[in-house]
Amino acid sequence: MAWGLAGLVLAAAVWLGSALAHLPPLDLAAAQARSTVVLDRSGTLLRPFATADGRWRLPLEPAATDPRFLALLTAYEDRRFREHAGVDPRALLRAAGQWLAAGRIVSGASTLSMQVARLVEPRGERSLTAKLRQIARAVELERRLGKDGVLRLYLALAPYGGPVEGLRAASLAYFGREPARLTLAEAALLVALPQAPEARRPDRFPEAARRARDRVLA
Template identity: 40%
Template sequence: MKIGKAGSIMLLAFLILFLFIPLPDPLFDVPYATTLKSDDGTLLSAAIADDQQWRFPVSDSIPAKLESALLLFEDEYFYYHPGVNPVSLFRAARQNFNAGKTVSGGSTLTMQTVRMALGNQPRTYTQKLLEMAIALKMELFHKKSSILKQYVDHAPYGGNIVGVSAASYRFFGRPPDQLSWAEAATLAILPNNPASIFPGKNQAAFLKKRDHLLDKIHNRGLIDKDELFLAKQEPLPQNIKPIPNKAYHLLYRAMGEGLKGKDIKSTLDARLQMAADKLVNEHSKSLSFNQIHNAAAIVLDIRSGNTLAYVGNSNASGTHGQHVDIITSRRSPGSLLKPFLYAAALDENLIAPRELLPDVPVFYKGFAPKNFDKEYRGAVPADDALI
């Protein structure tokens, strides 16, 4: 009788939660990193989110390998249950009872998504009921694919790495759609316990979990015996890879123009960008001996007007304002016009390259132009005057 009464109370509490607890809107109210990509989708640079998490903007889709690996590891019946899987809950309860402690939660991917959205609150029976109620409600208003995408975009991967896109670049240096089966399996198991299993930490347990998942992938017919063997030979990631840092001046310019927290798809050509970056830095290094420490370059397609390469400044060492985007910096129009004036004068045969020109004080209706050093040199060759 007491059990029946307790069960009725729990059922009533669950129904109240289901009816009156609203769904979080938005589901994840968190800041995102800003990413800059080339015209072919190559990641050029990224700026960390305001909360210092590498959480890339939400993705458009989930690669097939990653989805298969994730569902086989976390929630094989994801597309069949309504947000809560009674079989999994019963199995988890039995395992916990036999172990005398909590060893399994029985949560579906929908429930795990809700748990993350609610800020990973302490695990209690009341919290579990709340997560179940919101999970059931979420399944009524959101597609399965949308829920799964929310999970992979916000799953924890250890440290300050959040979401599969950031994890893929940090662990493998590639986007998720270019991962192998072994790499997809690695990313599928990491969110389960990122504090204990992490690249370079607990490698034996890490490898055992990955290979067990690869066996399941093989048993489901997704890879053959040879592919399974080769996948198991792939090493686990041992360290964190750096995020690319190309065209970062354009990245911060875009952020200042309202694209902070977005996935910015530019017209930059990845190969040309890297070539221009290398040339500018090599040239800047040679100029540094003459105390010239800044250089920039922008390459445009004159037919389309698209920007193909954008190097806002060199990466010279020292404190020479390398963070300043010279391309957009204001400067004297006179200095910019000199080369064009010099070229036009040559083209019109008004001067010769070494013709002597007067460098003396002049006055134009109250305006007295001066050299930057406030001195005059008398007669100066035209090419020296340009310099």
């Protein structure tokens, strides 16, 4: 097991270096599209408009987000977000060991950067090759955008059910308030929702939403 795990990690490192050298740069144009918004003179949102492809994706800076949401997000999804370079080596080693033991992918060890990579470059297959490509893209995103840039993309692109994308659109759609004014329970639900956005929608499946929220709070 130990030799197999070491070999897998070495092969992944070699592949990552090669992929970063040969993959074409990510095209971020579509990911950077935002809804047009109308504001009053004090900056208060009066009306948003959907993007050209029908999505509600409102602009949002991390500084305009309730700090408790950001703390919950990193604690639940990627507790070493500020420490790694797009990939969490410890989580990756754990996932690799589980893959070797079970013969299949058990846990993906996805960092927030890897989740953003999947949102920017969606790929349907769930395979080792797809995961390695996602890792390479996560490292690329961190190099190009830095931590705050990656976080800004997550806050804009995370799926929240139907055409609602991003924290601000979800906060307004489900709770009628800006992300800076979320309660702790609301913030916890919006952390949990992107993992299963259709199955946990509070307007359709309130019990599933409550259970997911409680797991984050716990």
